[in-house]
Amino acid sequence: MNKRHNCDKTCWNCPAAILKGNVDFRACGQSKEEIKKKVEENPNLNMVIECARRPELGHFEPNITFEQCPEWIETKYGYMLKEMRVMILGIDGYLGWPLALKLSKLGFKVAGVDNYWRRDMVMEKGSHTAVPIQRMTQRLQSAKEILGTNIEFRKIDIRTELDKLREFMEEFKPESIVHYAEIPSAPYSMVDCNHALKVQDNNTLGSLGVLFAMKDIVPESSMVKLGTMGEYGAPLTGRPIFEGMFPADAVLQWDGREWSMGGEMTPRNPGSFYHVGKVQDTYNVYEACRYWWLRSYDIMQGVIYGVHTKEMAEDKRLRTRFDFDEWFGTVINRFVAQAVLGIPLTIYGKGEQIRGFIGLEDAMQCMIRLIISPPEPGQYDVVNQVSAVYRIVDLAEAVAEVGKEFGIDVKIQRLENPRVEPDKHPMEVVSKKLEGEFGLDPKIRLKEEVRRMFKVLTNPEVKKRLEEKKHVVLPKTRWNGDKLEMDKLDEYEPGTKKFKLELKQQLDTIHGNDKELKGIKENGN
Amino acid sequence: MEISDKEFNEVITSKEPVLVMFWGSWCPVCKRSEVLLREIAEDINYEIKKMNIDRNPRATAKCNILGSPTFILFKEGKEIKRAIGAQSKNQILAMFEND
Secondary structure (H helix, E strand, O other), rough: OOOOOOOOOHHHOOEEOOOOOOOOOOOOOOOOOHHHHHHHOOOOOOOEEOOOOOOHHEEEEEEEOOOOOOOOEOOOOEEEEOOEEEEEOOOOOEEEEEHHHHHHHOEEEEEEEOOHHHHHHHOOOOOOOOOOOOHHHHHHHHHHHHHOOEEEEEEOOOOOOHHHHHHHHHHHHHOEEEEEOOOOHHHHOOOHHHHHHHHHHHHHHHHHHHHHHHHHHHHOOOOEEEEHHHHOOOOOOOOOOOEOOOOOOOEEEEEEEEEOOOOOOOOOOOOOOHHHHHHHHHHHHHHHHHHHEEEEEEEEEEEEEOOOOHHHHHHHHHHHOOOOOOOOHHHHHHHHHHHHOOEEEEEEEEOOEEEEEEEHHHHHHHHHHOOOOOOOOOOOOEEOOOOOEHHHHHHHHHHHHHHHHOOOOOEEEEEEOOOOOOOOOHHHHHHHHHHOOOOOOOOOOOHHHHHHHHHOOOOOOOOHHHOOHHHHOOOOOOOOOOEEOOEEEEEEEOOOOOOOOOEEEEEEEEEEEEEOOOOOOOOOO | EEOHHHHHHHHHHOOEEEEEEOOOOOHHHHHHHHHHHHHHHHOOEEEEEEEEEEHHHHHHHHOOOOOOOOEEEEEOEEEEEEEEOOOOHHHHHOOOOOO
16 A cells, blocks of 8 residues: 555545534434525535635635645655644553654654553552653653653543543644543453443543543544454354444345345444443444544554554653553563563463454554544544454464573463353454555564564563562453462463364455464464 | 536436435445445446535435435436435345336
């Protein structure tokens, strides 16, 4: 895909286009009499708008393309709105911080909020980030010194301090809002009632408040929201996991009749109270776009892994957090941490659960491409942000293999599964939009990123921090509410057990179907 | 495939049947239907067009659009058939039958 994937987008996609008062949006069937009347009264009625950035244009037809407009400049990711104002909710987190650095370096004006809950909740678990990170005020200062960036920040809780968020939004006037401010942990939501309530309250109701604020203050901005592939679950039928909604050629047949399912939401089967909250979020965002003409991309993100972005590699002070505890560590990151600690890698059951994955820097590239190619008024769209699908057991084998390169003799252990999920299931994930419509060019290779993680975690300062919290690595949070370590079922040397791939494991992309992945190939794909 | 108020009358007065899908940017069904329409357009000899409801108030008002997407088959300026909501490939092709 060439770098100008969004060159033909027009004012209809641009957050600077002032539609209110100019464009009379109506869902069909409502007020068609009003439209008829307006048209009858004014035979020369043309659709015109104004531009917040170019008031000298006055009223004009909104057909200027990004390529034609001097406010949109060409970059390696596509056309970007000059000094586009992006607000990141959850800027202190694993993803928020690297995104803030990347966007600032690219010339975006970046502001962010955080309530520091991630730091608090990891501490609650008795853990800390393996990679030491600075306090926010220091991080901002370091970013300024090293990268020349100027990021605005306020400590705000989006759920309980909505008035402060609104104030910040009034002042900053974001043209895009990246919403990362949710508690991103399935096990955390399953600890007990209080934890479940906290997760759903913060995540679902917090997001709802943000939607109202967007409607009132910046209705022409767009929300790029982090959802999760976990919303979909893993259908035992092996039905493809489409991108949020059925394609138009998906047909329901019943009773000798047929109906197109095109555009209808696909079934969701969340696997924890955290995932249930994300499904609720999806419907809130979908409805807000419908009622208020808001715009949103809902990103069903695969399991994220990695430590590297170009900006963070400039200096240790710019690194993002690395969690390895059972609540906040993601599986590949945890495997590498376990290997360095000499703990046999923990797979649940036979480890034949299949999930979608994406490396950190690829996830950042996705975000940039979505931010610079905003949806149209009222448009809600979903992307599956996945660059590969793997079985957990194959990932453990891959990590063990890379561990050998560092002189680490890694073993694998099978534990009783704390979750309620099928031991074995097919999975076919459709992920075509990011490459097909937004020009994503995935660069991260699994084994290469695992190697980077080993390099970081075997550094003496980082390894010491891992060892200080070794006791929080093994899982204890069971879906049934018990707090007991899982029974060990087995322990073995990598490469000594073969788990034949019996069910479909497939990723459908614009390049075709990556069928029947037999383990992880040499180049790490 | 996209037409506007300006060329609407010329398009629908064609002697050959032409299918117009009326769509909105807020309509997820419409986006997915567009993909299907492009596929169908490659297989049949008739014209398929689409028109944004919000940006083209005259045609939208004239055609009494009640839901989205709305598919209308026109011929020589007259409405021949209409379907509202997502349509399967078979259902769209069936609109051209007997024409």
